[in-house]
Amino acid sequence: xxxxxxxxxxxxxxxxxxxxxxxxxxxxxxxxxxxxxxxxxxxxxxxxxxxxxxxxxxxxxxxxxxxxxxxxxxxxxxxxxxxxxxxxxxxxxxxxxxxxxxxxxxxxxxxxxxxxxxxxxxxxxxxxxxxxxxxxxxxxxxxxxxxxxxxxxxxxxxxxxxxxxxxxxxxxxxxxxxxxxxxxxxxxxxxxxxxxxxxxxxxxxxxxxxxxxxxxxxxxxxxxxxxxxxxxxxxxxxxxxxxxxxxxxxxxxxxxxxxxxxxxxxxxxxxxxxxxxxxxxxxxxxxxxxxxxx
Amino acid sequence: xxxxxxxxxxxxxxxxxxxxxxxxxxxxxxxxxxxxxxxxxxxxxxxxxxxxxxxxxxxxxxxxxxxxxxxxxxxxxxxxxxxxxxxxxxxxxxxxxxxxxxxxxxxxxxxxxxxxxxxxxxxxxxxxxxxxxxxxxxxxxxxxxxxxxxxxxxxxxxxxxxxxxxxxxxxxxxxxxxxxxxxxxxxxxxxxxxxxxxxxxxxxxxxxxxxxxxxxxxxxxxxxxxxxxxxxxxxxxxxxxxxxxxxxxxxxxxxxxxxxxxxxxxxxxxxxxxxxxxxxxxxxxxxxxxxxxxxxxxxxxxxxxxxxxxxxxxxxxxxxxxxxxxxxxxxxxxxxxxxxxxxxxxxxxxxxxxxxxxxxxxxxxxxxxxxxxxxxxxxxxxxxxxxxxxxxxxxxxxxxxxxxxxxxxxxxxxxxxxxxxxxxxxx
Numbered sequence: 001x002x003x004x005x006x007x008x009x010x011x012x013x014x015x016x017x018x019x020x021x022x023x024x025x026x027x028x029x030x031x032x033x034x035x036x037x038x039x040x041x042x043x044x045x046x047x048x049x050x051x052x053x054x055x056x057x058x059x060x061x062x063x064x065x066x067x068x069x070x071x072x073x074x075x076x077x078x079x080x081x082x083x084x085x086x087x088x089x090x091x092x093x094x095x096x097x098x099x100x101x102x103x104x105x106x107x108x109x110x111x112x113x114x115x116x117x118x119x120x121x122x123x124x125x126x127x128x129x130x131x132x133x134x135x136x137x138x139x140x141x142x143x144x145x146x147x148x149x150x151x152x153x154x155x156x157x158x159x160x161x162x163x164x165x166x167x168x169x170x171x172x173x174x175x176x177x178x179x180x181x182x183x184x185x186x187x188x189x190x191x192x193x194x195x196x197x198x199x200x201x202x203x204x205x206x207x208x209x210x211x212x213x214x215x216x217x218x219x220x221x222x223x224x225x226x227x228x229x230x231x232x233x234x235x236x237x238x239x240x241x242x243x244x245x246x247x248x249x250x251x252x253x254x255x256x257x258x259x260x261x262x263x264x265x266x267x268x269x270x271x272x273x274x275x276x277x278x279x280x281x282x283x284x285x286x287x288x289x290x291x292x293x294x
Numbered sequence: 295x296x297x298x299x300x301x302x303x304x305x306x307x308x309x310x311x312x313x314x315x316x317x318x319x320x321x322x323x324x325x326x327x328x329x330x331x332x333x334x335x336x337x338x339x340x341x342x343x344x345x346x347x348x349x350x351x352x353x354x355x356x357x358x359x360x361x362x363x364x365x366x367x368x369x370x371x372x373x374x375x376x377x378x379x380x381x382x383x384x385x386x387x388x389x390x391x392x393x394x395x396x397x398x399x400x401x402x403x404x405x406x407x408x409x410x411x412x413x414x415x416x417x418x419x420x421x422x423x424x425x426x427x428x429x430x431x432x433x434x435x436x437x438x439x440x441x442x443x444x445x446x447x448x449x450x451x452x453x454x455x456x457x458x459x460x461x462x463x464x465x466x467x468x469x470x471x472x473x474x475x476x477x478x479x480x481x482x483x484x485x486x487x488x489x490x491x492x493x494x495x496x497x498x499x500x501x502x503x504x505x506x507x508x509x510x511x512x513x514x515x516x517x518x519x520x521x522x523x524x525x526x527x528x529x530x531x532x533x534x535x536x537x538x539x540x541x542x543x544x545x546x547x548x549x550x551x552x553x554x555x556x557x558x559x560x561x562x563x564x565x566x567x568x569x570x571x572x573x574x575x576x577x578x579x580x581x582x583x584x585x586x587x588x589x590x591x592x593x594x595x596x597x598x599x600x601x602x603x604x605x606x607x608x609x610x611x612x613x614x615x616x617x618x619x620x621x622x623x624x625x626x627x628x629x630x631x632x633x634x635x636x637x638x639x640x641x642x643x644x645x646x647x648x649x650x651x652x653x654x655x656x657x658x659x660x661x662x663x664x665x666x667x668x669x670x671x672x673x674x675x676x677x678x679x680x681x682x683x684x685x686x687x688x689x690x691x692x693x694x695x696x697x698x699x700x701x702x703x704x705x706x707x708x709x710x711x712x713x714x715x716x717x718x719x720x721x
Contacts, residue, residue: 158424158680159635167675171428196430234425239413242683243635245424251431 052266055099058125063102066092067124069109071207075287076130087282091147091258092128095274111186116141119259125267127259132188132226142262144271146255148282152192153230154181154247155212160221161245174247179221182211188254189224196252197224216243226254228284235288299508306510307571312578315514322515323522334520337579340513343506344576344585349458349466351499351588352610354492356470357477359606361489364478372604376714380616383710384655387547387618387702388648391625394543396644400535400626401633411532415690416683424682463584464659467614474607496606503588507572514579521693529690537694540626544698547622548574551709558712559598569597570708577704581696582662583613586704594711604715609707617655618706619699620666624651627670627688631679643677650676663696664689 051059058064068088072078077086084105096103106124109115115127120140133143154174165173177200183189185204193202203220205211212233215223223230230246258275260268280286305311323330363369404412416423451457451465458466477485530537556566573589580586591609595602628647632639639647650673658666667688671681688695 152430158683159637162674162680163678165675166678167672170424170426174428175430234417237413238417239410241417241423241425242409242413245426245680245682247425248427249430250427251429 054125054261054264054267055270058099058101058267061101063104064092064096064099064126065104065106065124066096066129067106067109067115067118067127068129069112069115070107071110073130087148087287088128088130092126094278095126095128095258095271098270098274111184112188113137113186116259119261122261125260125264126271130256131259133255133257134188134191136191137188137259140262141259142264142268144258144260144268145275146257147275147278148256148287150226150228150254150256150284152189152196152249152252152254153225153227154249155215155223155225155230155233155244156247157215157218157221158243158245160218164221170247177222180219182214182220182223184208184211184225192252192254193224196249216240228287231284232288302508303504303572306508307575309571311511312514312571312575315511316518316578319515319518320522322519324527326519327523330516330519330523333516334523335516336509337513337517337520340506340509340517341580341582341585344503344580345461345582347499347502347588348463348584349461350495351503352463352584353458353466353470354495354499355587355591355606356467356610357474358489358492358496359603360471360474361478361485362603363607364475365482366603368604369475369478372607372714375716376608376611376710379710379714380612383616383618383706384621384652385648387621387706388625388651390547391543391622391651392629392644392648394539394546395626395629398535398539398542399633400539401630402636404535404634408532411528412687415529415532416686419686423686424680464614467610471611500588500592503592507576507589510575510579514575517579525690525693529687530694533687533691536626536630537691539630540623540695540698543622543626544619544702547618547702548705551705554709555598555712558709559600561598566598569593570705573704573708574701577700578697581693581700583619583700583703583707586700587613590704590708590711594708598712600712600715605711608711608714612707612710613703614659615656616707616710617658617703619701619703620658620669621651621655622702623667623695623699624654624670624673627667627684628673628677628679631670631674631681631684632677634684635680637679639677646676647673663692666699667692667695 068077068084073086075086076088077084079085089105092105093103106118109118112129112131115129115131116137117140118124119127127141131137131143133146137143160179161173164179177197180201180203181193181197182203182205183193185206190202190204193200200222203214205214208225208229211220211223214220227248230248234240234244234246258271260271319330322333360369363372449464449468451462451469454466454469457469477488552566552570555570556563559566561569570593573586573593576586576589577583587609590613591602591605594600594605594609625647628651629639654669654673657672658669661669668685670688671685674681
């Protein structure tokens with residue numbers, strides 16, 4: 001038996017309240033509106049062809065959510081005049097353009113590892129944030145092909161290092177490093193340091209500025225990061241060459257890649273093609289000459 | 295003609311002419327660096343001309359004099375006197391370097407803008423200042439420890455012609471000493487023709503040196519001008535404290551050597567100063583102690599009337615082994631680095647600096663220029679001081695420092711030769 005209320009055809013017209021008609025009208029309109037985005041799907045993916053769920057979700061939302069850490073890291077991502085700029089920002093915006101959606105930056109993560117967690121929890125679609133591809137992180141998210149490969153580098157305190165070396169050859173001392181090495185907490189270099197310098201004492205600092213300060217004051221013997229950041233340190237303040245020296249490790253790779261949720265297979269394939277199709281590959285010199293680097 | 299030539303030669307080494315040439319050179323280097331770079335070639339040609347004579351001169355002088363001393367029977371007595379003087383003078387030089395370096399503290403409390411300039415200069419030369427690229431995996435190439443064995447191998451010529459062809463003066467000296475001893479053992483009648491030939495070679499070399507030295511004032515001007523133009527004023531200004539300290543220590547040491555020369559020769563100050571004008575001017579102009587040898591021998595044997603045979607042996611011997619200039623440099627440079635990095639040196643470490651500098655001085659025999667400076671790194675390594683950054687700065691100002699080193703080496707060896715050959719034996 002059907003309820004009279006749910007079957008308006010059986011009701012006399014007089015007892016159908018006009019307010020109820022208006023409500024029903026709003027309800028129908030709302031239903032139509034929720035279905036509308038499907039009609040806005042890009043021309044390349046007509047409705048007739050089924051879209052992968054991970055891509056569909058982005059298209060339906062109409063924007064790509066990109067995870068970035070809270071703190072700026074020029075020239076990769078940084079805020080100027082209320083707008084976000086940088087190499088990673090441009091990459092993410094380009095990807096969104098290809099998908100014909102807008103872009104929204106999710107900047108709540110306090111560290112690079114936290115960015116990985118944001119992606120793993122599905123709070124953002126993609127991380128394009130100078131993220132290093134590491135094995136521990138690959139347990140939670142999927143990484144694209146690298147868009148930039150940097151070598152690892154050490155900035156050493158000259159005095160502390162000379163005391164440690166006592167005239168021995170530099171490569172021999174670095175390979176069997178027994179001093180203290182500073183890294184940014186929750187960054188890929190924590191893992192790299194443990195792996196590459198097993199004899200060293202690894203000290204974590206909340207950010208790069210504090211790490212460099214500690215190095216200059218001789219609290220630690222070396223700072224471990226990618227060659228771009230180490231070269232940038234000396235480029236921005238040549239005076240540091242007097243107290244610090246740079247050692248670039250030629251047989252190491254810090255591969256920067258985009259990260260997506262473990263289920264976003266289609267998005268990952270799309271990102272790989274997107275990265276392949278870029279006309280120019282980035283180099284450290286390009287980055288050092290980037291406008292955002294000061 | 296001869297009178298004119300002699301007058302010109304005396305004029306060319308007058309202190310006022312030397313000073314004027316020096317100042318003119320600095321002026322040209324600063325205000326017309328293009329011209330300075332162009333005229334630098336004259337100086338290089340001059341130094342090459344002098345270097346051309348070094349090997350035949352040294353070999354003939356040593357063999358010739360040693361044969362004579364052997365026949366007189368005074369060779370062993372001479373060596374017996376020379377060794378303690380060498381050790382004592384090295385110790386005294388190291389002590390003077392320590393006293394000046396610790397007293398004047400050239401590297402302490404440098405102003406911020408000086409540090410900034412120094413940092414920028416270091417940063418411009420990433421490769422030399424110790425910024426390196428290396429593979430983390432793999433074994434380091436085995437480095438031969440600089441031991442006694444390596445040093446012996448470095449001084450004994452496996453092939454004397456190869457040593458001469460490569461201009462290896464230390465090996466040539468060892469050969470000449472041994473050869474001279476052997477010739478001295480031969481009967482005089484057998485060795486006479488060789489001795490006469492060597493004497494001829496020796497005299498010809500002396501004459502050539504005298505001819506070349508007519509060009510001293512313009513050469514001094516062109517060399518100083520090209521060095522100043524190459525270095526630029528900025529590194530010199532930033533390293534002024536160091537240059538001043540080394541300069542003062544050198545000046546004091548040269549004065550001490552002149553005083554010793556006066557005591558040993560019994561001549562007046564005027565005569566001593568006049569005799570030393572030519573070798574010291576050449577030291578400043580050429581920055582090459584070997585090239586100064588003919589002038590040094592002439593100043594001692596002809597002007598101050600020390601026994602020629604002994605002087606001819608002692609001067610090449612001293613120039614090769616008694617490296618007072620580099621020793622002074624190593625001490626002052628190491629103290630400068632320690633002070634710049636704010637490292638307090640314990641008394642034990644200061645002693646290590648002195649001994650290390652003396653050993654490095656020995657090791658610097660036969661070296662010149664940048665290789666000589668790089669030995670400061672060995673001294674620094676012993677007490678755990680970083681050297682690479684400052685190395686770049688030392689290279690930048692080395693034309694001046696090399697001038698000090700060579701002048702001290704030349705003056706020091708003249709004093710050494712005078713003391714070692716003994717008084718009252720003038721011929």
